[in-house]
Amino acid sequence: MKRNDLLKSAIVLSGLLIFPLHGNVLILHFVIISLIWAIVVVNWNVLMGFAGVFSFAQVAFFSVGAYSYTMLIIHVGAYPWLWFFVAGFLTAIASLLIGLLTLRLRSVYVALFTFGFHQILRYWIVTQSFDFTGGDRGLAIPTADAYQYSIGPLIISFFTGINYYYLTLAIFLVSMFIMYKILHSRTGLAFRAIRDNEERARTLGVSALKYKLLVFSITSFFIGIAGAHYANYTQAAAPSFLDFGNLVLVLAMLVVGGYKHFYGPVFGALVVNFIFTYFLQLEAYRFIIAGGLIVAMVLLLPQGLGKAIDKIRNYTHF
Amino acid sequence: MVEYASLATGIITLGSLYALMAMGLGIVWSTTKVFNFAYGSFVTLGAYMMFVLLGSLGLPYALSFVITIFVMFLAGMGLYLGLLERALRGTEWEFNVVAITLGVAMIIDNGLLVIFGPQPQSLPGVLPSGAVLTILGVRMYQETLLITLIGILGLVSILLFLTRTKTGLAIRAIVQNRESAKLVGIKIRNMYVITVAMGIALAGLVGVLTGSIFFVSPGPAGTGFVTFLKGVAVVILGGFGNFKGTIYAAYVIAATELIAIQIFGVVADTPALFVAIMVILVIRPRGLTGVKEY
Numbered sequence: 001m002k003r004n005d006l007l008k009s010a011i012v013l014s015g016l017l018i019f020p021l022h023g024n025v026l027i028l029h030f031v032i033i034s035l036i037w038a039i040v041v042v043n044w045n046v047l048m049g050f051a052g053v054f055s056f057a058q059v060a061f062f063s064v065g066a067y068s069y070t071m072l073i074i075h076v077g078a079y080p081w082l083w084f085f086v087a088g089f090l091t092a093i094a095s096l097l098i099g100l101l102t103l104r105l106r107s108v109y110v111a112l113f114t115f116g117f118h119q120i121l122r123y124w125i126v127t128q129s130f131d132f133t134g135g136d137r138g139l140a141i142p143t144a145d146a147y148q149y150s151i152g153p154l155i156i157s158f159f160t161g162i163n164y165y166y167l168t169l170a171i172f173l174v175s176m177f178i179m180y181k182i183l184h185s186r187t188g189l190a191f192r193a194i195r196d197n198e199e200r201a202r203t204l205g206v207s208a209l210k211y212k213l214l215v216f217s218i219t220s221f222f223i224g225i226a227g228a229h230y231a232n233y234t235q236a237a238a239p240s241f242l243d244f245g246n247l248v249l250v251l252a253m254l255v256v257g258g259y260k261h262f263y264g265p266v267f268g269a270l271v272v273n274f275i276f277t278y279f280l281q282l283e284a285y286r287f288i289i290a291g292g293l294i295v296a297m298v299l300l301l302p303q304g305l306g307k308a309i310d311k312i313r314n315y316t317h318f
Numbered sequence: 319m320v321e322y323a324s325l326a327t328g329i330i331t332l333g334s335l336y337a338l339m340a341m342g343l344g345i346v347w348s349t350t351k352v353f354n355f356a357y358g359s360f361v362t363l364g365a366y367m368m369f370v371l372l373g374s375l376g377l378p379y380a381l382s383f384v385i386t387i388f389v390m391f392l393a394g395m396g397l398y399l400g401l402l403e404r405a406l407r408g409t410e411w412e413f414n415v416v417a418i419t420l421g422v423a424m425i426i427d428n429g430l431l432v433i434f435g436p437q438p439q440s441l442p443g444v445l446p447s448g449a450v451l452t453i454l455g456v457r458m459y460q461e462t463l464l465i466t467l468i469g470i471l472g473l474v475s476i477l478l479f480l481t482r483t484k485t486g487l488a489i490r491a492i493v494q495n496r497e498s499a500k501l502v503g504i505k506i507r508n509m510y511v512i513t514v515a516m517g518i519a520l521a522g523l524v525g526v527l528t529g530s531i532f533f534v535s536p537g538p539a540g541t542g543f544v545t546f547l548k549g550v551a552v553v554i555l556g557g558f559g560n561f562k563g564t565i566y567a568a569y570v571i572a573a574t575e576l577i578a579i580q581i582f583g584v585v586a587d588t589p590a591l592f593v594a595i596m597v598i599l600v601i602r603p604r605g606l607t608g609v610k611e612y
Binding site for chain 1: 353401404405408410412413414416417418420421422423424425427428429431432537543550554589592593595596599600603
């Protein structure tokens with residue numbers, strides 16, 4: 001990277017690192033949650049915007065990750081680091097199964113199928129016995145005594161307060177970085193090829209199914225990890241993740257942040273999450289606002305905040 | 319013997335209802351390629367509109383009915399002219415349309431939830447409730463019979479409209495081949511407006527009918543959503559672009575559902591519906607009678 005870029009990245013990075021020192025717990029919580037959802041939305045965007053796959057199963061995969069992690073902790077033992085990855089892989093495998101079934105179909109059918117999967121997953125989770133998936137109460141993770149590590153006289157706990165922020169930030173940055181690298185590789189080129197003109201790509205020897213499965217599983221892997229981390233952070237997994245309103249909220253993050261823009265959805269997650277948490281008292285009104293936001297964005301600013309931020313960056317030469 | 323008769327009447331009633339649900343969704347999808355995720359919300363909206371007109375304003379049934387359908391028709395025009403037309407422009411139209419219809423669905427669903435609360439309501443009917451009629455040894459509520467008749471009447475009207483009127487023919491032409499339709503002078507935009515308006519009006523009709531027989535409840539888990547799912551199942555089974563096929567599929571699904579209930583008891587039919595949708599999509603996405611090209 002050029003020296004300029006390196007400098008800019010350093011500035012942003014140090015800003016992110018210094019950020020939590022103000023000590024306001026609520027803001028920290030807000031940012032952590034936003035970052036987690038940002039991972040989901042960015043990956044969903046890669047799937048839809050960069051590879052052209054119209055899937056609505058991403059929130060379902062988030063729940064798969066969350067539940068896998070929770071069930072592993074409860075039934076097998078407290079190895080959070082291991083379970084993060086296992087949950088991610090389990091989610092990726094689930095996504096491969098779904099993908100094999102549906103990715104040969106056209107976009108509307110994929111949308112319907114994945115939507116159906118989302119609903120069935122919710123139904124299945126709620127109707128299983130309490131011991132297995134916690135029914136409609138959800139599962140709670142027993143408290144995190146095992147989460148402390150001692151190095152000599154020093155006790156480090158990765159799973160408290162400020163450290164959670166850094167952990168989340170680390171997961172976020174690593175997944176963004178990996179995704180960035182993938183998108184700027186030949187594989188990323190293949191993704192865009194099948195999005196723009198699938199038939200032409202296929203005549204050129206790019207297997208649409210293979211790359212769709214690839215992007216599906218990679219994004220699901222990160223989403224699964226995000227879900228696992230969310231379960232870790234909130235110490236629970238609940239079927240409320242799969243509420244229809246939640247799905248539309250995440251869609252709102254995508255629309256606001258910028259469809260087809262790489263880091264736009266991060267800001268979408270921040271904005272929508274902000275509206276959602278700030279107006280907590282209004283309950284159902286929040287969803288009306290979210291819906292209205294989606295409609296307004298599609299009509300007025302279909303390329304989302306990402307595009308606007310790009311323009312600002314151009315203007316200020318940042 | 320009596321059981322078969324009541325099963326048959328049940329299939330006719332439910333099937334007609336499902337057929338109407340599917341027509342509203344399917345006509346718009348086949349013609350404009352817009353899959354209206356907000357369809358269920360409009361069904362609920364229609365039901366509540368009728369509820370307000372009948373209940374709070376105390377208007378007579380026929381008048382409320384006509385007003386509701388008419389207002390829903392206008393709402394459909396507004397939906398297209400105001401929102402869908404802009405969303406359909408550009409290369410992102412598939413995504414934009416899905417996003418915007420989901421947004422509208424959220425607004426309507428939660429708006430109704432806020433205004434009317436989450437309790438299920440039931441629409442008062444024309445005939446005295448509980449009045450029973452016995453035909454061929456089958457006891458039916460008179461109200462249900464009336465609803466069935468209205469439903470069948472609606473279906474027949476739509477079919478006649480599509481086959482006998484110029485506008486209907488224009489719509490079918492667009493479904494068959496949009497470019498050729500343009501060539502023979504059909505104004506696509508006008509047809510789109512009419513189609514979407516009709517679809518929403520049908521949604522209103524479905525809302526009114528469903529609300530009379532069953533309950534209506536607002537919100538993302540309420541009747542609108544279930545209706546939407548059933549409509550989706552029928553449309554997918556019937557196939558893209560074929561209206562008569564959709565109607566057949568409706569009765570097939572109604573029959574399957576009622577027979578399954580006879581055999582297995584009242585199963586949770588929503589997830590079964592989803593499984594059915596997913597299976598059909600995997601095995602034969604174009605449905606029983608669908609056209610090959612989407």
